[in-house]
Amino acid sequence: MKKIFILTGEPSGDKLASKVISKLKNNNPNIEYLCVGGTHLNSLGIRSIFDLKEITYIGFTSVLLNIFKIRSKISNTVDEIIKFDPDILFSVDSPDFTLRVAEKVKELNKRIKTIHYVAPQVWVWREGRVKKFKKFLDHVLLLFDFEKKYFDKENIPNTFVGHPLLEHETKNKTDLTNIIPIDKKIISLFSGSRSSEINLLLPILISFIDLMNTNFNDCLFVFHATKENKNLINEKIKISNLQNVEVISDENIKRQILDKSTFAVSKSGTVSLEICNAKVPFLIIYKMNFINYLIVKLLVKIKYANIINIINNKEIIPELIQKECNAKEIYNSVIYFLKNPEMMRQQVNDCEITLRQIRSRTSSSDEASLVLAKFLVS
Numbered sequence: 001m002k003k004i005f006i007l008t009g010e011p012s013g014d015k016l017a018s019k020v021i022s023k024l025k026n027n028n029p030n031i032e033y034l035c036v037g038g039t040h041l042n043s044l045g046i047r048s049i050f051d052l053k054e055i056t057y058i059g060f061t062s063v064l065l066n067i068f069k070i071r072s073k074i075s076n077t078v079d080e081i082i083k084f085d086p087d088i089l090f091s092v093d094s095p096d097f098t099l100r101v102a103e104k105v106k107e108l109n110k111r112i113k114t115i116h117y118v119a120p121q122v123w124v125w126r127e128g129r130v131k132k133f134k135k136f137l138d139h140v141l142l143l144f145d146f147e148k149k150y151f152d153k154e155n156i157p158n159t160f161v162g163h164p165l166l167e168h169e170t171k172n173k174t175d176l177t178n179i180i181p182i183d184k185k186i187i188s189l190f191s192g193s194r195s196s197e198i199n200l201l202l203p204i205l206i207s208f209i210d211l212m213n214t215n216f217n218d219c220l221f222v223f224h225a226t227k228e229n230k231n232l233i234n235e236k237i238k239i240s241n242l243q244n245v246e247v248i249s250d251e252n253i254k255r256q257i258l259d260k261s262t263f264a265v266s267k268s269g270t271v272s273l274e275i276c277n278a279k280v281p282f283l284i285i286y287k288m289n290f291i292n293y294l295i296v297k298l299l300v301k302i303k304y305a306n307i308i309n310i311i312n313n314k315e316i317i318p319e320l321i322q323k324e325c326n327a328k329e330i331y332n333s334v335i336y337f338l339k340n341p342e343m344m345r346q347q348v349n350d351c352e353i354t355l356r357q358i359r360s361r362t363s364s365s366d367e368a369s370l371v372l373a374k375f376l377v378s
Helices: 011-027 060-065 067-084 095-108 129-133 145-152 195-215 230-240 251-259 271-277 290-299 307-312 327-338 341-358 364-377
Strands: 002-008 031-036 088-092 113-117 139-142 158-160 185-190 219-224 245-248 263-267 282-286 319-321
Touching: 002 011, 002 067, 002 095, 002 364, 011 031, 011 088, 011 113, 011 364, 031 067, 067 095, 088 095, 088 364, 095 113, 113 364, 129 145, 139 145, 139 364, 145 158, 158 364, 185 251, 185 271, 195 219, 195 230, 195 263, 195 282, 195 327, 219 251, 230 245, 245 251, 263 271, 263 327, 271 282, 271 307, 271 341, 282 327, 307 341, 319 327, 327 341
Parallel strands: 002 031, 002 088, 088 113, 113 139, 139 158, 185 219, 185 263, 219 245, 263 282, 282 319
Antiparallel strands: none
16 A cells, blocks of 8 residues: 655645645545644544644744754654655645655655645745755645746756645535624634734734724624634633624635625735635735844845735735734724725735736646656556
8 A cells, every 4th residue: 555644834734735635535545644734634534643733833033942842853753754654755835844854754765755745935035945955855846837947947846736725615605694794894814823923913903803893883803713723812802802703713614704704814824815816805914023023034035925916026915014013004904995995806806817827727736636646656
């Protein structure tokens, strides 16, 4: 029986990996799996060797403070992979963890094929890393077509598969009448998947809701949570005594709520593509501690945080970063959009034009699973 070890480093990677593996399991049922993953891969019946929360850190300082734990986890993960002896090591995103593991695994067992999904953003910073990848990666699966040139230049085999979050999924609809009052505007809120992000952004978003509630009584605020962080968000909401707030972690219900949203406020990250795909106007927020921010400013060579803005080289999605990431600025920006529906329509239209450029012609998950299947028989 063929074996695949799936290696993720945070909940978003767990979600992406599950979409691909779900397709692969349907077409190739006789494969044994083991992973470092979360609830999405677990729901497919795949055991994780440890809880994903144990390695989910954000920012340079958090990584430095936990460096010995991270090194220990890398070492333990490598040992488990070598013991499992898979045909493929399928690593997903989180390159500072997953690619360090992949490199060590390749040194110990060159027979194991290493396939990485979600190319490191070398177009953002540290472009020179690509040369190093050639030594231990057998194939890279790209989310964006413009990334090909960086890997082609170093003769690293790669395939543009597109972004799975841009796929249109048709699932059974859930009756939302018990969750969403029909007379309310829905404002969807995305505070991140890591507890460190949530601890930074949630107090700001709660203050923003307070500001909205002093001037409007027709809004319902819905936090899009993961199963891992739902309790953390609920605890903080409970302390705030806010009444017009829901916290949802069910993927199907979240998708339906997003489709019905009037506006969204989201932390920077891949979730922004989901929001664009749902044709919902939104803005981006992000905050990190001052030292992390200084390091990022020194190293990052692009002007924007959001992929839509990066592709267009202009701000289509407003970005409130660092000192601008505060309740008052978010409130002012949201109100400005709500009072200008034409601006909301224009943003949605600009996003749709951009998505057409980066959406793959077929299913991204299908394309990625086909590459894995080919390596299993090669």
